Amino acid sequence: MKKWLAAVVLWSLGGLGLAQTVTVGLDADPPNLDPLLSSALVDRQVQNQIYDKLVDLDENLRIVPMLATSWRVEEDGKVYVFNLRQGVKFHDGTDFNAEAVKFNLDRYRSAPGSRRSGELSLITNVQVVNPYTVRVTLREPFAPFLAILSDRSGMMVSPTAVQKLGAEFGNNPVGTGPFKFVERRRQDRIVLARNENYWQRGFPRIEQLIYRPFPDDDVRVANLLSGAVSIITPVAAKDLATIRNNPNLTVNNFPGIGYQGIWLNHTKGPFTNKALRQAFAATIDRDVVDRVVFLGTALPSNGPFPPGTLAYDKTIPVPRRDLALARQKLAEGGRPQGFSFTLTIAPGPVLAQLAQVYQAMAAEAGIQVRIEQVEFGTLLDRAAKLELEAVAVGWSGRPDPDGNIYDFVRCKAPNNYSGYCNPRVDNLLNRARTVRLPEARRDLYSQITKIIQEDLPYIYVYHPQTTIGVSRRLSGLPVIPDGILRFRGVSLGGQ
Template sequence: MRKHHILTAVAAATVFSLGASTLALAGEESTSGGTFTYARSDSTTSFDLHQEITENNAFAIDKVFESLVTFDNDGNIIDWLAEDHKISDDGLIYTFTLRDGLKFSDGTDVTAEDVKFSIERHLEVGGSLPIEADVKSVEAVDEKTVEITLGTAYTPFLSELANFSNGIIPKDFGGKTEEEFFKNPVGTGPFAVSEWDPSGDLTFVKNEYYWQEGKPYIDELVYKVVDDDNQALNQLLAGEIDGIEDLSLSNASNVDGNADTKTATSFSYNVEELFFNTLDEHFSDEHVRRALAMAIDRESLTKALTFGYAEIANTVLPRALLYQTNDTVNALSYDIDAAKEELAQSAYPDGFDTTISIASGNNTRLQEAQIIQAAGAQIGINIEINAQEISTFRSDFRDLNFSMMINSATADYPDANSIFAFQVDPDGWSKCYWTSYNNETAADLMRKGQVTPDGDERAAVYEELQQILADEVPYIPLYNSENVVGLRDNVEGFTVLPNGSVHFEDVYFEE
């Protein structure tokens, strides 16, 4: 059933243990087997969990590799491969005890040495989502016990370990080279790779050694590349696919209005944003960025394009995350006269020509770009829309070959640091989400938030940080939408996690 509101559950430091009694979910009495075909806009290009970040890879990686802890659909941290964990009173020592009988998909046992190898390899590689904590040592105490010691307490560490990039892989890649291993990866997840075309589709088969007895219920999971919203809708309505990962919000009513299809929704850690390349001569000027922010009617844009599935975003933190200030931050509001006055203070008072980059095939992004184009025209900024095939779009923005772009930012784990470490740290891998934004005060606040215990002091740090970003607008938050997936009506057990991923081990077909 369609939901007309955002669920506002807030991630807290609550940790749950997943006991045997909670593993028997609905579906054991229902139809098992079959193939679930899931339409996605881009192919999976890599399974190297320590090097990847985009959802086309992340949501394939997390089907094969699993972490010690994870988070549920309410954003609570729960024990996963670890049956329990302990944190020392000083916050420096984390001790994890592995579940009994854990095996990799090749049938070999999972031990503490595999955990040690996985974390140390991540620390060595760094990669797109590095472990930011000051890890001094990782020790396999015995076959089932791992002890991680930090040099300095790091508040988001447990949440960070729940990220897909901290999945567990076999020690020494199971005797293979790195290249060989990641072409045919072996993990503890519910699925193993069967067929994989890095420029096309991906087929998983169920892991016969999966630790959750009886799961996954389906025999195969197929990621089918369908890079056009309308083609995906037509295939779903025709029964050629079982689900659409990123259902265009404009198509949601068509899915809900059909007797054989439905939508699944959840609150999300996703914020739609307009990003500025601050190395661009025009957008290095704060007055230009502020002027455009005041020229865009974000409330009307949200209402027109999200069909009740989103709320306006005033800050880069999604509403479902602790410490967001969406309703209290002093964000720049729609005011054309003020926008013109702001632009007059810039180095380009008479306006200029520029471009906005988007991924092609996405109807919503195209309409967003058109609205922003019209907003710019009102103050003399002439914007040409550059629609690119998605792999080219990603390659160009990573090479800083853009002026503006529309993209989304998603928290990979349920802590504010997941957003700030990626969008505020000038020394980070993404250079502030490829904006090259550099504000040392903001960066210092980000670092302070990492070591400040949860509570009022950490809230104050993030409140100040969010106000700086709202004032300087290296990116303009547009809206915080629900995760919306299109499904065939006979699909059950389907739950969308806040980051947009799905525990496909729980999915089954109704008879």
């Protein structure tokens, strides 16, 4: 009897047994479910189901109400007053109110190890005006503020749970979102259950949401083809045709707002030498990367801002492969015969293929690339500690350009995996945050892009598309350009 029950549980958890269960295949196990400490896209896929935010994004990347029903901007952009949704409770029964918002914003600003501190560094005061009104004062006008609150800095966690659990909160997350955390088995699954008391009446529509990590693209797509999962993201370019040709499946793909490339460590190893950074960068052929690895579905990059976004500057050329320049820079750097370094990547066949392409390109200039594969969470931890010579980590992108650059190339920024520090860049970044006119902001970001193309804390290689493989039984999934799947309104055929 016990064996039979165990089999039924495993069957249903795999997404095959319960009509109201949706199982999602991800490309990695989310490293951290606490927004305070999170720095990975895959974290956000799960966090967006557990936590509501003050504001959200719609299909056109416009800011829309969520836990904040409305807001007004005062004092020339230095004060934001938020009116909050009433009658909302966290999963543990704690009331959501102005005190909870103050707790969260203050925590993100000042808690040790916070990955949100840079995003919210211009906040000088969070004031509770009344139980459902919060007044946030900024040091100076801050154009990206609402966009930042549409992501992890706007996610509201239960103050009661944080105070009770401390450092263990990330293992037992509590929000106000449409799904409640049930359990986690590292490298195997994260199980969420419907929040029966969700503030939006009639939602969510499914009973259970399960996330399974499949770093291997072949395994991920095989689970979709078999019906063991209802949806996977991302889809490898080689698998797009297979999914499209299956009558039970479909592909959602659309331009993303992020980038992919390589961090170069400025604090130790060969890349303390600027000429050697430039030599390696000159070996990369972005068009070949697009054709060979992504079958024409990626877009070669000239910097952190993809086409179609506010800060994109089409007058800045995409760097071209130039082996003569690479050899010239090797000589300038005192290594005319070349040098060697280790490129660290996360598991996965596409990442491995990509690293091998970089390796082959660099070898033509006499640069020897050793490839090291490390579990994704460990990779992020080591990268943050500046332990890696070079690391292939990208960014999923944000609706405001500040979110694609500020916490990455600023001196001592939390996501600066190169150790890069240029006071001129910092000054331009800070100015771009305070300017309201889009044309003026675009000019500042263009100046920054040209400087970092020269200094090379990061080699921007390509802008990926967002690709999602979906069972045709699943409906109600919105397509948001930030690439985050939102399951609040999703249902399965037959329900």
